[in-house]
Amino acid sequence: MFKKSQFIIFLVLILILFAFSIQGQKKTIVKYWLWLDDPTDPMFPDLVKQFNSLNPDIQVEYELIPLSQYYDKLVNAVGAGVAPDCARFKDWWLGAFVDANALEPLDSYLKNWNGYKDVVSNLWNTGKISAKSPVYMMPHQFITFYLYYRRDWFKEKNLPPPTDLSKFLEAAKKLTDPSKNRYGFGLRGGSGGQDQWLAFLVAQGARLVDRNGKVIADSPEAILANQWYIDLYRVHKVAPPSAPTDAYAQVLGAFQAGITAMMAHHVGSSVLVTQKLGEENVGVVPMPPSDPKKPATMVTMSGNVILSGSKNKEAAFKFISWLTEKEQMDKWSRSRQGQLPVLKSVASLPYYRNNIFFKVSLDQAKYAISWPPLPGVGYISAQLWQSLMQRALLGEITSKEMMEEIANALRKK
Amino acid sequence: MKKSEFFKYFFVFLWLTFILAPYIWIFITSIKSYDELYTFPLKYLPSKPTFEGYKLLIETTPFLTYMKNSIIVAIFTVTIALFVAILASYSFSRFNFKGKTPLSFVFLVTQMFPAILLAIPLFLLMRNLKILNTPFSLILAHSTFAVPFTTWMITGFLKSIPRELDEAAQIDGCTKLGVLRHIIIPLASPGIIAATIYIFIYSWNEFLYALTFTSDIKARTIPVGLHTFMGEYIIRWDLLTAGGIITGLPVIIFFMFIQRYLIKGLTKGAITG
Amino acid sequence: MLSERNSYFNKWEKRVLPFLLLLPAFTLIIGIVAYPIIRAIYLSFHSFNPLKPSIFKFVGLENYIRVLNDPIFIIALKNSIIWIVGVVFFQFLGGLLGAIILKQNFKGRAFVRGLSLIPWVTPSVLIAIMWIWMLDGNYGIINDILLKLGLISRYIPWLAQKDTSLPAVMIADIWRGIPFFAIMLLAAMEAIPDELYEAARIDGANSFMIFLNITWPLILPTVIITTMLRIIWTANHMDLVLIMTDGGPGFSSLIIPLMSYHTAYKQLNFGYGSTIAILQGVFLVIIISLYLRLLRKGESIY
Numbered sequence: 001m002f003k004k005s006q007f008i009i010f011l012v013l014i015l016i017l018f019a020f021s022i023q024g025q026k027k028t029i030v031k032y033w034l035w036l037d038d039p040t041d042p043m044f045p046d047l048v049k050q051f052n053s054l055n056p057d058i059q060v061e062y063e064l065i066p067l068s069q070y071y072d073k074l075v076n077a078v079g080a081g082v083a084p085d086c087a088r089f090k091d092w093w094l095g096a097f098v099d100a101n102a103l104e105p106l107d108s109y110l111k112n113w114n115g116y117k118d119v120v121s122n123l124w125n126t127g128k129i130s131a132k133s134p135v136y137m138m139p140h141q142f143i144t145f146y147l148y149y150r151r152d153w154f155k156e157k158n159l160p161p162p163t164d165l166s167k168f169l170e171a172a173k174k175l176t177d178p179s180k181n182r183y184g185f186g187l188r189g190g191s192g193g194q195d196q197w198l199a200f201l202v203a204q205g206a207r208l209v210d211r212n213g214k215v216i217a218d219s220p221e222a223i224l225a226n227q228w229y230i231d232l233y234r235v236h237k238v239a240p241p242s243a244p245t246d247a248y249a250q251v252l253g254a255f256q257a258g259i260t261a262m263m264a265h266h267v268g269s270s271v272l273v274t275q276k277l278g279e280e281n282v283g284v285v286p287m288p289p290s291d292p293k294k295p296a297t298m299v300t301m302s303g304n305v306i307l308s309g310s311k312n313k314e315a316a317f318k319f320i321s322w323l324t325e326k327e328q329m330d331k332w333s334r335s336r337q338g339q340l341p342v343l344k345s346v347a348s349l350p351y352y353r354n355n356i357f358f359k360v361s362l363d364q365a366k367y368a369i370s371w372p373p374l375p376g377v378g379y380i381s382a383q384l385w386q387s388l389m390q391r392a393l394l395g396e397i398t399s400k401e402m403m404e405e406i407a408n409a410l411r412k413k
Numbered sequence: 414m415k416k417s418e419f420f421k422y423f424f425v426f427l428w429l430t431f432i433l434a435p436y437i438w439i440f441i442t443s444i445k446s447y448d449e450l451y452t453f454p455l456k457y458l459p460s461k462p463t464f465e466g467y468k469l470l471i472e473t474t475p476f477l478t479y480m481k482n483s484i485i486v487a488i489f490t491v492t493i494a495l496f497v498a499i500l501a502s503y504s505f506s507r508f509n510f511k512g513k514t515p516l517s518f519v520f521l522v523t524q525m526f527p528a529i530l531l532a533i534p535l536f537l538l539m540r541n542l543k544i545l546n547t548p549f550s551l552i553l554a555h556s557t558f559a560v561p562f563t564t565w566m567i568t569g570f571l572k573s574i575p576r577e578l579d580e581a582a583q584i585d586g587c588t589k590l591g592v593l594r595h596i597i598i599p600l601a602s603p604g605i606i607a608a609t610i611y612i613f614i615y616s617w618n619e620f621l622y623a624l625t626f627t628s629d630i631k632a633r634t635i636p637v638g639l640h641t642f643m644g645e646y647i648i649r650w651d652l653l654t655a656g657g658i659i660t661g662l663p664v665i666i667f668f669m670f671i672q673r674y675l676i677k678g679l680t681k682g683a684i685t686g
Numbered sequence: 687m688l689s690e691r692n693s694y695f696n697k698w699e700k701r702v703l704p705f706l707l708l709l710p711a712f713t714l715i716i717g718i719v720a721y722p723i724i725r726a727i728y729l730s731f732h733s734f735n736p737l738k739p740s741i742f743k744f745v746g747l748e749n750y751i752r753v754l755n756d757p758i759f760i761i762a763l764k765n766s767i768i769w770i771v772g773v774v775f776f777q778f779l780g781g782l783l784g785a786i787i788l789k790q791n792f793k794g795r796a797f798v799r800g801l802s803l804i805p806w807v808t809p810s811v812l813i814a815i816m817w818i819w820m821l822d823g824n825y826g827i828i829n830d831i832l833l834k835l836g837l838i839s840r841y842i843p844w845l846a847q848k849d850t851s852l853p854a855v856m857i858a859d860i861w862r863g864i865p866f867f868a869i870m871l872l873a874a875m876e877a878i879p880d881e882l883y884e885a886a887r888i889d890g891a892n893s894f895m896i897f898l899n900i901t902w903p904l905i906l907p908t909v910i911i912t913t914m915l916r917i918i919w920t921a922n923h924m925d926l927v928l929i930m931t932d933g934g935p936g937f938s939s940l941i942i943p944l945m946s947y948h949t950a951y952k953q954l955n956f957g958y959g960s961t962i963a964i965l966q967g968v969f970l971v972i973i974i975s976l977y978l979r980l981l982r983k984g985e986s987i988y
Contacts (some may be wrong), residue, residue, distance in 0.1 A: 037644030040473040066640035079736030100737035242823030242843030244935040268646035383952035390935035501711040508704035525967040527943035531722035569911040607873035657812035669800035
């Protein structure tokens with residue numbers, strides 16, 4: 001069964017493998033982690049090549065990690081003391097990582113960065129943990145939530161575009177017909193649905209924290225706003241029965257298949273949606289508020305951070321700030337990975353102004369609100385919200401109980 | 414055709430339907446164009462089948478590299494784990510010694526915890542051994558986690574081989590190790606083949622350690638590679654399904670070849686041995 | 687002289703060889719897994735967040751007291767029991783039928799045997815998303831077929847309902863695991879000498895009697911061991927649940943390893959997460975020892 005020759009082949013292979021793993025390097029190596037939406041897109045590898053040839057003394061080595069495991073792997077790496085120098089990062093995670101001193105404050109680097117003023121000023125807040133804190137995450141690509149609606153269906157029923165929440169609910173009810181497997185709104189109760197949910201909360205004027213950073217997620221306004229959202233499913237039944245576990249793929253699929261009439265999402269799905277349904281049939285409005293004078297929506301930012309354990313912070317900053325410069329930003333935003341550019345100079349280019357989806361999204365940036373950067377948000381967005389929302393949608397807990405649990409998690413140090 | 418023959422083929426057909434139906438659905442999905450993925454009412458067959466997903470998978474992603482790595486890791490894991498497990502199960506099945514039962518239990522205890530909980534310390538261990546980002550880390554981890562189950566499986570098979578056969582051989586002058594080589598292994602070949610399949614597939618599909626110990630595309634295996642096709646706002650169904658179809662092929666073909674050793678068991682051995 | 691050497695050699699074979707044979711296995715196991723497991727046990731007495739390695743607090747039995755009073759743990763335990771028993775039982779049943787079918791002589795047997803591995807070799811991420819897709823409440827093929835057959839009157843969101851989410855994931859896992867049982871049992875059946883069957887046939891026994899009196903007793907040791915290994919495996923593998931429902935809706939499909947994972951990685955509470963996992967490990971050890979003890983009456987396993 002085990003011959004000598006096989007054993008020798010085995011030894012030789014081991015030696016060869018060792019030889020591969022030993023390589024000399026003199027350059028400053030910057031390790032960068034990221035996730036990408038589409039691994040076949042050459043945009044990012046090209047950018048890295050370009051950076052490396054522009055900076056012969058720095059060698060950026062990147063690691064592409066599936067998003068579903070990204071957070072776990074980063075936690076593991078920090079815990080084991082082998083974190084990368086810099087990494088792509090979500091605003092949801094800031095609280096937990098800053099609380100653990102795992103991120104480097106960037107203020108001293110940003111002083112000398114000449115793109116600072118070009119970034120939409122409201123968006124710097126997404127990289128801080130309070131109004132006075134230093135910036136920990138360099139804003140890069142973001143999205144704001146707006147509302148898609150089926151223009152053809154609205155026309156058919158003679159409905160006005162859903163520009164505020166009462167029109168939204170009215171239309172949702174009229175367009176729901178379970179016998180035809182049609183529903184007014186694609187509610188997302190499954191993984192990742194917390195952003196859509198928060199957009200509807202803030203659009204009703206509710207907030208999770210007030211201006212001073214005090215948690216008010218269990219205030220009567222917030223409980224009522226959450227009740228309104230739950231009622232879409234439980235009382236008005238304008239969402240598909242599968243809503244409690246529907247995640248992005250299901251919500252998008254249902255909208256594309258002509259099962260739902262409205263979907264709250266962002267520019268990331270605009271190409272897929274129009275491709276499938278035809279541009280003429282897809283309308284878009286800013287996130288409908290309950291009071292048209294007080295518009296609000298939700299922004300989530302993916303930016304770049306430097307890990308505090310890094311020994312090459314200068315070089316790491318050079319790379320992440322280079323990624324945030326105009327040309328690279330434009331390239332990224334136009335790619336298949338593309339989200340909204342944080343730079344005013346990029347956002348004002350005709351490419352973005354002439355695209356209705358980009359335009360609506362970018363116009364919302366001024367008043368968009370992000371998750372409060374508290375340590376508990378990582379847990380809420382990764383797990384807690386989902387199980388609470390699902391139980392609320394199934395009628396196991398009340399809106400009040402749900403919001404109290406959210407508030408507790410936010411208050412937890 | 415006789416009635417019993419008909420029933421036989423009928424059951425084979427039922428079995429295959431059950432086993433293959435979801436897989437065929439994956440395949441159909443893999444040749445659908447994106448426009449036809451989400452439709453209501455449901456469309457079963459693509460109107461214009463496309464193999465674009467397979468082409469993109471090979472040309473624009475490092476899938477072949479992943480596959481090469483998976484093959485290397487799986488083959489070495491099978492070799493090491495099988496060797497180690499056969500020795501251990503021979504000891505468990507043919508010797509009486511103190512502490513046998515507790516020792517065999519220790520094997521199992523290693524499997525009683527969710528793998529995710531062991532990820533950080535194992536990661537540190539692999540780092541100290543300086544084998545992160547190489548196939549060794551995976552070969553080592555996969556072998557370790559495959560050995561306990563494999564040992565138990567093979568022990569079960571060895572137990573069913575009558576001891577009289579080894580005794581006869583020993584009287585003929587065979588040493589204990591000689592008995593293992595000349596009598597036990599040939600006779601237990603169905604069990605060993607089954608164990609080989611188990612180890613191979615375990616290593617082939619193992620995801621968590623592959624993700625934790627490798628960061629470089631050069632060392633990545635297929636399951637991790639497939640996960641990268643699911644992004645934040647884009648799921649590349651074409652690549653995922655095409656990748657899933659291709660992933661199974663080498664193992665299935667490999668098994669078609671080795672399955673005939675499944676029957677070279679006691680029947681022949683008992684007569685010649 | 688020769689016999690003296692032989693007796694020395696015999697002693698060596700009896701006393702040393704068995705341990706020597708176990709040495710490679712134990713080197714691997716102790717070298718690789720012992721430390722992580724001991725560390726997990728150690729962590730369960732502490733409060734530990736991996737992002738803050740400097741704060742490492744001893745809390746004694748606090749985590750254990752907490753877990754036994756945790757209503758979510760009770761839910762997860764209940765789900766885990768349903769999950770393990772249901773999955774393993776149906777995998778075994780399906781695997782046994784499969785093994786009997788694959789044992790027959792028919793044209794293209796090698797091919798069919800190869801194809802039978804498919805559910806097992808398909809990467810779990812793909813199995814999970816494929817079943818999500820097939821079970822989808824809006825455009826899933828399973829709903830479509832059931833509706834056309836008249837078995838349901840409207841689309842059912844299998845994964846979004848409390849009562850159906852766990853069974854739906856179980857079906858996917860049962861499908862995935864049947865080939866494992868089929869191949870193991872097939873191997874055991876193939877190891878049975880043909881002479882036994884021939885003798886029985888000459889005595890005029892029918893197929894069912896042959897199965898009951900010859901095949902079953904001879905494959906029983908494999909059945910017992912395979913089932914036991916599968917119980918352990920199923921208890922700890924949460925990959926399909928994680929991707930298909932992530933324990934939801936609510937806690938309706940939450941099983942213990944998933945709860946441990948959520949606690950450790952999403953709440954960043956590694957101490958408590960370890961405690962949950964260790965408690966399940968302890969339960970498993972007890973159940974497996976009882977299982978082996980009960981069955982040892984009939985057949986000596988070890």
